[in-house]
Amino acid sequence: MNSTTVLGTTTMTLSQLQTELTAELDAIRAAGRWRELRPAQAPPAVTFVCEGQRWINFSSNDYLGLSTHPRLIAAAQAATAEWGTGATASRLICGTLDLHRSLEEALVAFKVGGHPGYRALLFNSGYHANLSLLTALTDAQDVIFSDALNHASLIDGCRLSRATTVVYRHNDLDDLRAKLTRYGQARRRLIVTEAVFSMDGDVAPLADILTLAETFGAWVVLDEAHATGVLGPQGRGLAAQLDHTGRPIIVMGTLGKALGSFGAFVVAPAVVIELLINRARPFIFTTALPPAPVAAALEAVRLLMESDALVEGLHCNIKHMATALGFSPDWTTPVFPVVLGAEAATMRAMQDLQAAGFHVVGIRPPTVPPGACRLRLTVTAAHTPAQIADVAAAVRSVMPASSLVRATHS
Numbered sequence: 001m002n003s004t005t006v007l008g009t010t011t012m013t014l015s016q017l018q019t020e021l022t023a024e025l026d027a028i029r030a031a032g033r034w035r036e037l038r039p040a041q042a043p044p045a046v047t048f049v050c051e052g053q054r055w056i057n058f059s060s061n062d063y064l065g066l067s068t069h070p071r072l073i074a075a076a077q078a079a080t081a082e083w084g085t086g087a088t089a090s091r092l093i094c095g096t097l098d099l100h101r102s103l104e105e106a107l108v109a110f111k112v113g114g115h116p117g118y119r120a121l122l123f124n125s126g127y128h129a130n131l132s133l134l135t136a137l138t139d140a141q142d143v144i145f146s147d148a149l150n151h152a153s154l155i156d157g158c159r160l161s162r163a164t165t166v167v168y169r170h171n172d173l174d175d176l177r178a179k180l181t182r183y184g185q186a187r188r189r190l191i192v193t194e195a196v197f198s199m200d201g202d203v204a205p206l207a208d209i210l211t212l213a214e215t216f217g218a219w220v221v222l223d224e225a226h227a228t229g230v231l232g233p234q235g236r237g238l239a240a241q242l243d244h245t246g247r248p249i250i251v252m253g254t255l256g257k258a259l260g261s262f263g264a265f266v267v268a269p270a271v272v273i274e275l276l277i278n279r280a281r282p283f284i285f286t287t288a289l290p291p292a293p294v295a296a297a298l299e300a301v302r303l304l305m306e307s308d309a310l311v312e313g314l315h316c317n318i319k320h321m322a323t324a325l326g327f328s329p330d331w332t333t334p335v336f337p338v339v340l341g342a343e344a345a346t347m348r349a350m351q352d353l354q355a356a357g358f359h360v361v362g363i364r365p366p367t368v369p370p371g372a373c374r375l376r377l378t379v380t381a382a383h384t385p386a387q388i389a390d391v392a393a394a395v396r397s398v399m400p401a402s403s404l405v406r407a408t409h410s
């Protein structure tokens with residue numbers, strides 16, 4: 001009725017599309033999963049200014065406070081003055097600048113101590129990096145073993161790769177071993193896991209996963225989005241806590257979280273990097289990262305390699321937050337999940353915290369599984385002990401005591 005027939009084909013009119021999409025949006029709203037954009041009126045650092053209100057921000061991934069660091073800003077400004085605002089083309093056309101190469105070399109130094117057999121490759125985001133890795137390394141002959149709580153970018157990489165994807169229970173080595181045993185026939189096997197789980201803040205049992213990989217002839221792809229700048233000596237990551245060079249592991253990390261910039265990288269044996277350059281479509285078919293974020297990330301890496309102070313400051317605040325919220329004293333990551341379950345309860349708790357002066361975003365499906373909605377508090381090196389004590393008190397006051405106990409399960 002609302003459609004027009006043109007040469008025998010049926011064309012959907014705008015009003016028909018509007019009706020259909022409005023129904024889909026209504027369903028999202030009815031499920032309590034409505035999302036909307038709320039622009040900040042100042043850099044979202046320790047304070048978050050939005051719609052004329054000002055909150056103390058406990059939702060940022062800027063774990064070291066580097067996104068507003070004077071040295072990163074100066075580096076980005078100098079790079080823009082020297083190199084311009086854009087890279088002008090993809091990396092393989094004429095978009096590879098000396099700056100990209102410098103950052104890639106610095107990342108090899110940072111992540112694997114400059115090991116001569118290793119190289120790094122930049123990507124425009126962690127999302128691009130994960131799609132690149134999984135699609136370049138696997139196809140229909142291969143099997144990917146994927147942790148049940150892996151990030152959407154890893155899930156999408158699995159889908160796009162055409163490999164058989166076998167999901168194992170979160171951080172469950174017995175389940176992983178059983179599944180590796182069952183899929184013995186593949187050409188190539190990849191175990192894919194986050195280092196620090198983005199919505200849960202727990203850490204993958206990497207040493208044991210790597211041993212399993214070696215036993216079964218598999219490779220590990222480790223996503224260090226929330227581990228880079230956070231875990232390991234000088235924030236070099238979870239893998240850097242092990243002696244992992246020469247072992248079957250490929251490390252990916254991002255520049256947009258603790259490193260305060262934008263983009264991502266893979267550090268891996270040189271042959272893996274060559275394959276990515278030659279095959280990874282999200283690397284090949286996109287304009288290279290512009291000079292400013294590359295220079296800012298390079299400055300961030302230099303800062304971390306010069307001094308432990310920032311990472312130590314972060315860990316000091318992680319301890320304060322763990323104590324104040326009643327988490328385990330050996331909690332080592334800046335991500336604190338407080339699980340409420342349902343959408344409505346979570347969004348109400350978020351509003352109550354806003355009324356108390358804190359910005360803590362509620363997390364709902366599909367970011368977390370249905371029934372596992374939560375407040376996700378993140379602490380940074382830039383918070384003060386008083387701010388941490390205050391937000392923890394506010395969380396305790398808006399939460400039923402029982403849910404806080406459940407929240408601290410792991």
Ligand SMILES: *Cc1c(COP(=O)(O)O)cnc(C)c1O
Binds near residue numbers: 126130194225
């Ligand atoms: C944020 C995130 C990504 C994506 O990185 P971007 O650079 O933001 O695209 C990938 N993996 C994990 C685990 C993340 O948390």
